[in-house]
Amino acid sequence: MATAGDAARRRDAGSSSGRARLDRDTIIAAGLELAAGSGTASISVRELGTHLGADPTAIYRHFRSKEHLMQALLDELTARSLAEVTADPADWKERLRQLAAATLAQYVIYPAVGAEAIVLTTHGPGELDAIEFMLQAFAEAGLSGDDLVRHYALLATHVLSSAAGIARGRGERDPENGAGPWFEGPILADPRKYPLITEYNTQLTDLEDVALFTLGVEAVIQSAERAAAARPGGGG
Template structure:
């Protein structure tokens, strides 16, 4: 198989001035807004102000706000695929790099990343990512239903978990590239009523979001390896 590459191009940089809007310029402006510290959403009004354009002009290029958010999310997903550098034969590392890049981008643009919980883009970025994961699991030796299940399991974990972590980091004001505790604050539990919680409370509060995120990725990869081994031995 040939290595997968993304054909997506980076959007143009935002420019000011009325009458010069295009889809790439609007996408770039949306990314800029989403990267502002503490940004939890993108408003068309703010977008118009950044572009020095009437907000309604944006709807000449996007049907509605949801369409715009789909395109912005698709841009991030496409960038995640493009960030992978591992050799195509090293399918484990490629999947891990894709997951890490997704978490990084969602954390840097949380107002867009959180949309992955509710939106499916159907765009080129998403299609690149689906093909990428299917290719990786195919190289692992999976086929048919096993291939589809493992792709779906990994995609669900990466998108939902990365979106949740991005939102949590943004609310806490944590830097995009800094891990946050998985459980906020000390875990107080009466050992007489909750003996197991009390016995591991320190370990629970020491857990960090990115470590657990990557542990989930590793679990899916290990499941793929076990499935291939069982299939070959049957």
């Protein structure tokens, strides 16, 4: 499998001869380089062409549209996230936790790509591997049928949407790996009309996005445990 370093070397070799040599791996590596830029909320094909030292139209020889390009970039992040999972296959809970954490980390590093997970389905090998991975984990938990599929969907929806939202927030500011506030500053509300907001204002403004992301992952895992235990022959 080609690496980002391999793609960069091919790009440099092409540039030295006065013409950038483009292929899918080179374009994906360059796209991720742009997406990792400080405060980068989005990337354009024109910017990517400039970064590659090539006419932007050359990119469309390998990707039929900007959406197709973003799907390939997002699929690469999914594959990288899966590669970070090291837990034993029997430890389904830790495997799901590791995948969720790795996905969030990748989206935060590349916010311009991670934010696209809200609206894009890649249909690529990374996505298919991730779906199979999660289905296998919930099967290992003791689920099958509708219970298995629903818990996969719950986890996938939470991880993708929450991680993408956190990535978007990082992309609009200077990207960072630390937690961010759920609310920006105190909530200003009339205590006569919003007594509960007033009562819990401090707790609400103390909420952090990464902690809530982790809490959601744990909630799905706990739900899977309860569903497995409730099945005929289940434990507990």
